[in-house]
Amino acid sequence: MDNRAQTSAEFILLFGGIFVVVLLVIYMYNGYIDDLGGQIQSKEVSEFNSQLKILEEYFK
Structure with missing residues (x-):
């Protein structure tokens, strides 16, 4: 009976650790996507300009 409690506690710690790692990965990925979005917008603006x-050359 004592082994079941230890196994349950180990599973809880394992899933908690995995959960923390997943949250860290999501946080870092979110920062990467935000930076990438800024680069894409800058590229689009420069291409539009x-x-x-x-087009300005045609109207001179």
Whole structure:
């Protein structure tokens, strides 16, 4: 009977550790996605500006 309680406690600790690792990975992934989003927006804005400059040549 004592072995069952020890096994249960070990499973709880194991799942708790896995849960903490998953939360850390999600937190780091969220930061990565936020940085990537900023880079994509900057690239889109610069491409849009370059396209406007090309169109500007037609109206001069």
